[in-house]
Amino acid sequence: MNIHRVRSVFISDVHLGTRACQAERLLGFLRAYPAEYLYLVGDIVDFWAMRRDVRWTAAQNTVVQKILRRARHGEQVIFIPGNHDEALREYTGIRFGDIRLEREWVHTTAEGKRYLVLHGDEFDQVTRYHRWLAVLGDVGYTWLVHANGWLSWLRRKLGIAGYWSLAGYAKRKVKAAVSFVGDFEGSVARAVRERGLDGVICGHIHVAALRDIEGIRYVNCGDWVDSCTAIVEHHDGRLELIHWSSSEAETLDPEGLAEQLLLQQRMQSRRTAA
Ligand SMILES: [Mn+2]
Secondary structure (H helix, E strand, O other): OOOOOOOEEEEOOOOEEOOOOOHHHHHHHHHHOOOOEEEEOOOOEOHHHHHHOOEOOHHHHHHHHHHHHHHHOOOEEEEOOOOOOHHHHHHOOOEEOOEEEOOOEEEEOOOOOEEEEOOOHHHOHHHHHOHHHHHHHHHHHHHHHHHHHHHHHHHHHHOOOOOOOHHHHHHHHHHHHHHHHHHHHHHHHHHHHHOOOOEEEEOOOOOOEEEEEOOEEEEEOOOOOOOOEEEEEOOOOOEEEEEOOOOHHHHOOHHHHHHHHHHHHHHHHHHHHO
16 A cells, blocks of 8 residues: 655544444545644534444444544644534533644645635534434435335336336435535635635535635545545645545555455355355
8 A cells, every 4th residue: 555644634524433434445545644634624423323323333443543543643633523523512622632622723734825624514504504404304314325225126026117216306406405515615615715714624515625716725525424535735735635435445455455355265165165
């Protein structure tokens, strides 16, 4: 595996405690990118989901251990809680061992550019004014994923081509989501311009980005439940968006490769046995 030493790493929306959390992939990414600053930009632990059902794996434990270890070894770790770990917001301004908990933070890059680092849910009209709706949406999404699989199983079983599919429904949802993302990005950028900063690094909407919006650098870390994306700052101050799942994740990680080979071997021996 290639090791890329960078100045800073920014990750958000890991959602530890849920089945969707891509903890193994995140471990691979963290191993590949040691840094001086590690920013945890909210929704790292999903306390909302854990109220319904806790999915805590060994890999998720290792994620926590690795982060604590990095902090102990001198990496500056700054944790900015999001809305799914908002219980921790009561403790902002406090240091927990080597980890610093903050409501928001201004990060100055090696080039001297100033970025506001925050989770971003304060700019999401849905979670801000209709909390119950956001929780409902969360439950609804989980249900949709289950229903999708169940529906296609039923259709196969009955041998009927579906007239109504979830695809159409999802398409309509996507249309609404596109305008939602646009509204969110625009209002974050506006707020940052008012504060006289160069840019913003946030999370929350699970849509990674690195671009200019009306003269403001808008940066979003994405997530580790689906897209497996992160932002890194190189030593010259240049920011880069990393798509982990599509790059070295599967190809260069020796542990993952060994695991895959073992699995293939086992499947082969099972085939020959049968
Ligand atoms: Mn969030």
